[in-house]
Amino acid sequence: MSILVIVEHDNGSLKTETLKTVGAAQKIGGDITLLVAGFNCQNVVDAAAKINGVKKVLVCDNAAYEHQLAENISLLVTGLAADYEHILATALTTGKNFMPRVAALLDVAQISDIIAVESSDTFVRPIYAGNAIATVQSLDSKKVITVRTTGFDAVATDGNAEVVTLDTVTDAGISSHVSDEFTVSERPDLGAATVIISGGRGMQNGENFKLLDGIADKLGAAIGASRAAVDAGFVPNDMQVGQTGKIVAPDLYIAVGISGAIQHLAGMKDSKVIVAINKDPEAPIFQVADYGIVADLFEALPELESKL
Amino acid sequence: MKVLVPIKRVIDYNVKVRVKPDHSNVDLANTKMAINPFCEIAIEEAVRLKEAGIATEVIAISIGDKSCQEQLRTALALGADRAIQIETDESLDALNIAKLLQKVVEEEQPQLVILGKQSIDSDNNQTGQMLAALTGMPQGTFASEVKFDGDKVNVTREVDGGLQTLALNLPAIVTTDLRLNEPRYASLPNIMKAKRKPLVVRPAADFGIDLSPRTKLLKVTPPAERKAGVIVESIDELVDKLKNEAKVIS
Numbered sequence: 001m002s003i004l005v006i007v008e009h010d011n012g013s014l015k016t017e018t019l020k021t022v023g024a025a026q027k028i029g030g031d032i033t034l035l036v037a038g039f040n041c042q043n044v045v046d047a048a049a050k051i052n053g054v055k056k057v058l059v060c061d062n063a064a065y066e067h068q069l070a071e072n073i074s075l076l077v078t079g080l081a082a083d084y085e086h087i088l089a090t091a092l093t094t095g096k097n098f099m100p101r102v103a104a105l106l107d108v109a110q111i112s113d114i115i116a117v118e119s120s121d122t123f124v125r126p127i128y129a130g131n132a133i134a135t136v137q138s139l140d141s142k143k144v145i146t147v148r149t150t151g152f153d154a155v156a157t158d159g160n161a162e163v164v165t166l167d168t169v170t171d172a173g174i175s176s177h178v179s180d181e182f183t184v185s186e187r188p189d190l191g192a193a194t195v196i197i198s199g200g201r202g203m204q205n206g207e208n209f210k211l212l213d214g215i216a217d218k219l220g221a222a223i224g225a226s227r228a229a230v231d232a233g234f235v236p237n238d239m240q241v242g243q244t245g246k247i248v249a250p251d252l253y254i255a256v257g258i259s260g261a262i263q264h265l266a267g268m269k270d271s272k273v274i275v276a277i278n279k280d281p282e283a284p285i286f287q288v289a290d291y292g293i294v295a296d297l298f299e300a301l302p303e304l305e306s307k308l
Numbered sequence: 309m310k311v312l313v314p315i316k317r318v319i320d321y322n323v324k325v326r327v328k329p330d331h332s333n334v335d336l337a338n339t340k341m342a343i344n345p346f347c348e349i350a351i352e353e354a355v356r357l358k359e360a361g362i363a364t365e366v367i368a369i370s371i372g373d374k375s376c377q378e379q380l381r382t383a384l385a386l387g388a389d390r391a392i393q394i395e396t397d398e399s400l401d402a403l404n405i406a407k408l409l410q411k412v413v414e415e416e417q418p419q420l421v422i423l424g425k426q427s428i429d430s431d432n433n434q435t436g437q438m439l440a441a442l443t444g445m446p447q448g449t450f451a452s453e454v455k456f457d458g459d460k461v462n463v464t465r466e467v468d469g470g471l472q473t474l475a476l477n478l479p480a481i482v483t484t485d486l487r488l489n490e491p492r493y494a495s496l497p498n499i500m501k502a503k504r505k506p507l508v509v510r511p512a513a514d515f516g517i518d519l520s521p522r523t524k525l526l527k528v529t530p531p532a533e534r535k536a537g538v539i540v541e542s543i544d545e546l547v548d549k550l551k552n553e554a555k556v557i558s
């Protein structure tokens with residue numbers, strides 16, 4: 001069997017989540033080829049060639065792929081699809097955007113957000129915000145899959161795969177990039193962090209999120225948020241953890257002033273250790289927390305920072 | 309400009325779903341159902357476009373059994389002009405849903421199709437992108453802002469790094485994210501009025517598409533339960549537990 005894995009990146013660097021998607025590909029079993037589609041993305045290609053268990057890295061370096069426009073990437077991937085039984089991408093916003101387009105162009109279903117591989121055609125995925133776990137068999141000859149990274153281990157990066165440059169350019173010409181407004185942060189990505197501290201509506205305003213900074217510094221943590229905190233404008237959208245935000249599973253997740261709605265739990269309940277700081281002893285977050293403390297966060301956070 | 313809004317009937321977002329004891333599926337008997345929250349945002353956006361004089365007609369469409377007429381009536385009460393139900397008792401894969409919608413797009417020729425980015429039951433996040441592929445239209449997924457500009461629409465998208473804005477040629481497909489707008493509630497007079505708005509029912513079989521399933525649901529199980537932990541009495545105790553019991557900090 002042959003598997004094509006599409007590399008997730010920002011032209012400058014390879015997103016480490018890709019290592020987990022390759023982990024999922026290894027569970028399926030077969031020759032693994034990577035595709036790097038981007039623009040001025042040599043760093044990504046170099047990093048991709050080091051991923052273990054990869055036979056070949058295909059590279060399409062062209063302005064048409066700079067912003068990962070779904071219209072262009074999907075044409076590229078469908079053009080390559082004949083050689084592969086499985087096509088995998090990471091279930092992050094880029095893959096979620098172009099993969100269903102690939103599936104429909106190939107006239108096959110997509111299996112979204114798999115967390116386990118049962119066999120080459122049967123996969124496990126959460127439904128209903130993770131309140132049920134479905135085992136789904138694909139009846140199509142080709143399988144288009146997005147991989148939820150919390151389900152798989154990252155593969156190592158001391159390999160040396162062959163790099164093949166393609167000069168295919170697929171520019172659909174129906175969409176164009178206008179601008180980006182990306183959050184710049186010195187902290188680790190939510191998807192890559194081993195410790196996450198998240199604030200909710202209980203934080204009251206954006207200014208108070210600074211109370212999390214000192215703790216995050218000491219723990220090397222990423223900072224997340226609930227939807228309520230994002231909707232209220234305390235923090236930007238890319239910090240949202242949950243069913244419809246980022247799905248994370250760090251070693252330690254600290255939820256501060258977050259009630260624990262099912263949509264939030266869907267994004268973090270596979271964390272190894274969960275800590276909840278909330279002044280309401282009845283808050284549902286305590287039902288999933290390994291360690292809970294019933295306290296006013298404005299007192300608890302400074303004390304926690306000083307004692308770490 | 310016509311706007312088509314495909315919507316889905318799903319479990320109410322406040323309800324925690326149960327898995328059937330035989331693990332064949334989830335149990336939705338006697339469960340409160342509603343319009344998928346992202347679809348509600350799509351209706352709201354379409355209605356606002358009409359109020360702004362950009363859209364001329366808003367058509368709501370749903371694919372399902374008779375019960376989804378309830379959600380179509382809600383869409384009409386929220387401001388849609390007419391509704392189409394494509395009737396089927398089967399639970400269709402997103403690809404087959406997209407194929408049915410493609411037929412309706414061919415008939416109605418909307419300039420914009422706006423739909424939810426995902427449904428909170430199957431959590432697939434596929435239909436809009438698939439419809440875009442089948443119709444050859446550009447897509448603006450996970451939208452937090454939609455602005456028309458001549459023969460293009462600018463869509464600001466919520467992506468992992470922050471926000472990205474794209475310009476799409478019309479006609480286009482947009483899928484909604486949570487912060488696109490805050491949907492209104494239907495007023496009583498509008499609920500009454502909605503009862504008289506047109507709702508056409510068309511059997512799925514009439515579209516001449518092969519709707520055979522592409523996936524098979526083998527089983528549905530409850531997730532692994534987390535054991536409820538302990539309530540600690542002080543920050544000192546918390547730090548001690550994290551260091552010495554859980555060993556997640558040093």
Ligand SMILES: Cc1cc2nc3c(=O)[nH]c(=O)nc-3n(C[C@H](O)[C@H](O)[C@H](O)COP(=O)(O)OP(=O)(O)OC[C@H]3O[C@@H](n4cnc5c(N)ncnc54)[C@H](O)[C@@H]3O)c2cc1C
Pocket residue numbers: 199200201202203225226227228229240241242243244245246256257258259260261262263264267277278279280283295296297298321345346428486
């Ligand atoms: C379709 C859909 C998708 C959604 N997706 C997501 C998602 O991806 N992520 C997400 O998070 N939500 C999501 N939600 C929203 C979710 O349902 C909840 O509304 C949200 O998670 C609540 O955020 P919160 O816990 O911060 O706020 P609240 O529920 O208001 O909780 C605030 C908590 O802070 C505590 N608190 C207040 N003051 C203090 C204090 N001084 N000290 C200590 N504790 C304090 C309170 O006791 C309370 O428990 C979604 C909802 C819908 C309908």
